Amino acid sequence: MSSNRQLTVSRAISEAIAQEMRVDPSVFVMGEDIGTYGGIFGATGGLLAEFGEERVRDTPIAETGFIGAGVGAAMAGMRPIVELMFVDFFGVCMDAIYNLAAKNVYFSGGNCKVPLVIMTATGGGYCDAGQHSQTLHATFAHLPGLKVVAPSNAYDAKGLMAAAIRDDSPVMFMFHKGLQGLAWMASPEEAATAVPEESYTLPFGQARVVRSGKDVTLVALSMMVHRAMEAAAALEKQGIEAEVIDLRTLVPLDRETVLKSVAKTGRLVVVDEDYRSFGLTAEIVASIAEEDPRLLKAPPRRLAVPDVPIPYSRPMEQFVLPNAETIAAAARATLGKAA
Amino acid sequence: MPDKAQFLWIYEAMEKARYYEDTMAAVYMEGKQPKFDIGAGPVPGEMHLSAGQEPCAAAVCVHLRPDDTVTATHRPHHAAIAKGVDLKKMTAEIFGKKAGLAGGRGGHMHLLDPAVNFACSGIIAQGAGPAVGAALAAKLKGSDAVAVSYVGEGAANQGGFHEALNLAGLWKLPVIFVIEDNAWGISVPKSKSTAVPGNAVRAAGYAMPGHHVADNDTLALFEIAEEAVARARRGEGPSLIEVETYRYYGHFQGDPELYRPKGEVEALKAKDPIVRFRKSMLESGVTAEEADAVLARAKREVDEAFAFARAADYPAPEEALTHVFA
Numbered sequence: 001m002s003s004n005r006q007l008t009v010s011r012a013i014s015e016a017i018a019q020e021m022r023v024d025p026s027v028f029v030m031g032e033d034i035g036t037y038g039g040i041f042g043a044t045g046g047l048l049a050e051f052g053e054e055r056v057r058d059t060p061i062a063e064t065g066f067i068g069a070g071v072g073a074a075m076a077g078m079r080p081i082v083e084l085m086f087v088d089f090f091g092v093c094m095d096a097i098y099n100l101a102a103k104n105v106y107f108s109g110g111n112c113k114v115p116l117v118i119m120t121a122t123g124g125g126y127c128d129a130g131q132h133s134q135t136l137h138a139t140f141a142h143l144p145g146l147k148v149v150a151p152s153n154a155y156d157a158k159g160l161m162a163a164a165i166r167d168d169s170p171v172m173f174m175f176h177k178g179l180q181g182l183a184w185m186a187s188p189e190e191a192a193t194a195v196p197e198e199s200y201t202l203p204f205g206q207a208r209v210v211r212s213g214k215d216v217t218l219v220a221l222s223m224m225v226h227r228a229m230e231a232a233a234a235l236e237k238q239g240i241e242a243e244v245i246d247l248r249t250l251v252p253l254d255r256e257t258v259l260k261s262v263a264k265t266g267r268l269v270v271v272d273e274d275y276r277s278f279g280l281t282a283e284i285v286a287s288i289a290e291e292d293p294r295l296l297k298a299p300p301r302r303l304a305v306p307d308v309p310i311p312y313s314r315p316m317e318q319f320v321l322p323n324a325e326t327i328a329a330a331a332r333a334t335l336g337k338a339a
Numbered sequence: 340m341p342d343k344a345q346f347l348w349i350y351e352a353m354e355k356a357r358y359y360e361d362t363m364a365a366v367y368m369e370g371k372q373p374k375f376d377i378g379a380g381p382v383p384g385e386m387h388l389s390a391g392q393e394p395c396a397a398a399v400c401v402h403l404r405p406d407d408t409v410t411a412t413h414r415p416h417h418a419a420i421a422k423g424v425d426l427k428k429m430t431a432e433i434f435g436k437k438a439g440l441a442g443g444r445g446g447h448m449h450l451l452d453p454a455v456n457f458a459c460s461g462i463i464a465q466g467a468g469p470a471v472g473a474a475l476a477a478k479l480k481g482s483d484a485v486a487v488s489y490v491g492e493g494a495a496n497q498g499g500f501h502e503a504l505n506l507a508g509l510w511k512l513p514v515i516f517v518i519e520d521n522a523w524g525i526s527v528p529k530s531k532s533t534a535v536p537g538n539a540v541r542a543a544g545y546a547m548p549g550h551h552v553a554d555n556d557t558l559a560l561f562e563i564a565e566e567a568v569a570r571a572r573r574g575e576g577p578s579l580i581e582v583e584t585y586r587y588y589g590h591f592q593g594d595p596e597l598y599r600p601k602g603e604v605e606a607l608k609a610k611d612p613i614v615r616f617r618k619s620m621l622e623s624g625v626t627a628e629e630a631d632a633v634l635a636r637a638k639r640e641v642d643e644a645f646a647f648a649r650a651a652d653y654p655a656p657e658e659a660l661t662h663v664f665a
Contacts, residue, residue: 036598037526060496060532061463061524089462092499126378127435128385129446131461184375184593311659313435313443314383319656 007195008181010042012154013119013173016161017044017081019199021051024079027165030057030066031083031119040085041121041180063093067118071100071170074116079165084120087174088131090139101170102145113168117161122150123176123223123273125321126185130309133317135222137272138279140172141250147171147204148250152179152225154193156248159202166201176223176273188226205252209261213241216267216331219258219284221247224271230324235331242331250280255287259295262288266297267334271322276304301330341401341561346620347633349401349557353393353613355637356417359426360390360588362641363416363433367592375593381434381649384446386592387414391585394557394612395519396421399487399580401561402568408456408473408486410466412519413448415459418489424452430644436651443654444662464494467503467516474512474571485513485571492581493524495538501545504579508545513571515564516579521586526598542579552582555612558619585612 007015021027028051029044035058038045048056059066063084070082084090090097097118104112124133141148147169151157157175164171179191210225211232218228225246232242243261247254262268268288270281281302288295303322311317332338341349363386370380377383389396392414400409400421411418419429425440432439433447440452448461456473460466470488477484494500495518507514518538522529535541542549550567552560560582567578585607589596617630 033525033527035526040525058527058531060527061493062496062498064498065496091462092465092497126376127383127446128377129449129461130444131448132385185377306660308659308663309444311444312384312432312446312449313439313654315435315653315656316443316659320659 004194005197006192007154007158008042008187008192009151009154009157009175010045010180010182012158012195013043013161013175014045014047015195016158016199017165018047018050020162020165021047021055026077027079027081028055028057029081029083030059030070032059032061032085034058034083039083041175041177042182043083043119043175043180063089064096067093068096068100070116070118071096071104071114074114074170075104075112079115081117081119081165084118086132087120087122087136088134090136097146098143102143105169106145114170115168116170117164117173118170119173119175121177122174123178124310124317125178125223127312127314127317129312133310135174135176135274137174137250137274140174141280145170146251148174149204149248150174150176150222150250151248152222152246153191154195156202158195159200160204160248162199163201163204174222178223190226190229202248204249205254207248207254207257208246209243209257210246211242211244213243213265215241215265216243216269216334217258217261217265218242218244218269218271218327218331219247220244220271221250222273224273224322227322227324228271228327231327231331234324234328240331240335253283258284258287259291262295266295267331268296268300269327269330269334270300270302271327272304273321274304275307276302277307279304298334298336301334303327303330340558340623343623343625345401346623346625347629349397349561350617350620350630351633351637352397352400352421353557353616354634355641356393356396356420357390357613358638359416359420359641360388362645364388364588364592366645377593386447387590388588388592389414389417391555391587391607391612392519392521393417394555394560394616395489395517395582395584398557398560399515399517399564402565403487404484405455406482406484408470408484409489410470410486411457411459411489412466412491412494413459413461413463414491415448415450419450419452419457419459422457423455424450424457425454426640426644427647428452430648431651434648434651435653436648437654437658438647438651442658464490464497464499466490467500470514471503471506471512474507474514475510478512483513483572485515485568487515487517489517489519491524492518492520492522492529492538493527493532495541496532504542504545504547504577507577508547511574511576513574514577515567515571516577518579518581519584520581521584523586523590523599525590537581539579539581547577547579549579550581552580554610555582555584557612557616
């Protein structure tokens with residue numbers, strides 16, 4: 001037995017899919033390069049060999065068609081997992097996502113189900129420029145009818161993927177390229193975790209307190225959880241105890257865990273790799289403001305991409321992405337300490 | 340047949356592009372060994388090289404003027420070179436330097452040079468619509484300028500491609516759609532992505548002539564493109580040209596290419612289009628000395644561009660915040 005077996009996020013995702021496919025013949029996968037290649041980011045590795053071309057279908061480069069087909073197949077009783085290679089490519093298929101997948105349950109008064117998983121790669125930091133580096137969390141979380149998942153580690157990825165496949169509503173499963181544990185892209189060691197071999201699900205809408213602290217709350221998800229943890233380690237050396245919360249899902253959003261933490265610390269820093277305005281960071285701060293602004297002993301801080309496209313050149317890209325230093329500085333600022 | 344000047348122009352553009360890509364392939368690996376990390380080195384990020392596809396660029400762009408528009412793909416260097424994009428600024432952009440076309444904001448998939456009406460994009464088939472728009476603008480302005488839209492054979496299955504063809508056919512716009520059919524959409528061969536054996540037939544659905552160029556034949560493409568461009572300038576409407584071309588490198592540098600049959604690339608290289616073209620050129624009366632002189636010039640220009648890019652400064656980090664709006 002290997003209860004301490006370590007898996008990368010990419011292996012955890014493909015294992016969750018394989019386990020669901022074994023027990024449920026309605027589950028199938030389609031997308032670009034998901035068969036022979038195993039997914040550009042490894043999320044479908046090994047599936048073609050086990051399940052064959054009928055259930056693991058390489059598609060043409062035709063997202064409007066095959067994501068629309070995912071909607072139709074889901075409404076016809078299947079449980080498709082469709083990969084949108086980079087989330088940045090959503091522009092060519094957004095109608096199928098937001099006008100069909102997201103709305104057909106509602107348009108049917110609940111009489112139709114749309115058990116579709118759209119799995120997609122997010123994130124930058126490796127100089128891939130503005131059409132291949134976005135996270136776009138809020139773009140999808142903004143639209144009613146879509147559940148939105150963004151795991152930070154392998155254990156969560158497996159459980160959340162299994163839950164996504166079994167969900168009767170459409171789920172955007174947004175994995176970060178830089179957490180996948182690929183041979184060709186740097187990934188934090190902490191993203192690869194012990195993963196049980198047996199199948200399990202994790203509920204949506206339950207944040208995880210990754211680290212407890214009494215002085216300041218750092219709220220993040222996906223890659224930014226790791227950056228926040230680095231910041232917390234640096235802050236600890238300066239005598240500041242940061243609490244780090246991994247939201248794990250944007251929709252549903254676990255506001256309770258954030259409120260509880262802020263009630264304890266009185267200070268809040270929200271970190272997101274998405275664009276700053278009209279996004280997750282504002283949503284979290286608004287949640288506090290609506291519930292009880294007196295919980296905050298200092299103005300909250302938001303760290304996100306400052307409303308510019310992701311630049312290609314390394315110094316500019318690193319400048320726009322939140323990092324451990326900028327997170328730690330923001331945390332100190334909430335405590336009235338010099339950056 | 341090309342005249343002597345055209346022969347030499349095409350040859351120089353193809354050799355320049357080939358040497359550029361082979362140089363880039365080596366530079367790209369700097370800082371990525373022994374452990375390959377896509378984000379490391381002086382040229383990080385995805386890198387899509389066009390070696391083997393040079394005829395598609397040179398044999399078409401030889402017929403173009405600076406006021407004609409080209410929209411290229413995520414694999415754009417050969418087309419940018421043939422369209423006359425400033426090589427130093429382009430290379431500096433790919434190095435992420437301040438002296439680059441966009442000051443380092445765009446990188447290799449986002450080369451925009453309004454001086455020669457060149458643009459490219461990393462989203463498949465999404466150059467086709469803008470090419471139609473450039474052609475529409477030319478028509479509205481009373482110009483006889485044309486637009487060339489490059490797409491891969493994989494892009495010919497995208498909605499954006501078909502919508503653009505229909506618009507161009509409907510409005511009889513001066514567009515030449517060039518499909519660079521290198522047979523692979525990353526790992527998916529055309530036979531597994533496309534319902535018809537070839538894409539030239541798809542032109543019939545959009546009221547335009549569809550041409551097929553077999554086996555990366557530069558001279559055949561030269562003739563077909565010459566007529567397509569002339570037809571567009573005469574106001575007779577768009578054309579579709581499908582070119583069977585070769586992809587020597589992987590989809591991106593670092594692609595393990597486990598999907599690719601062994602020996603395929605070697606077999607393609609054995610019939611290299613530049614070698615074949617040079618032979619035809621010499622048979623037409625161009626001397627080896629003349630050919631070697633343009634070859635040397637092409638390589639020198641590439642070497643100078645890389646030296647310029649290496650020596651150039653990085654942008655200040657805060658420059659990321661500028662040029663969001665016009």
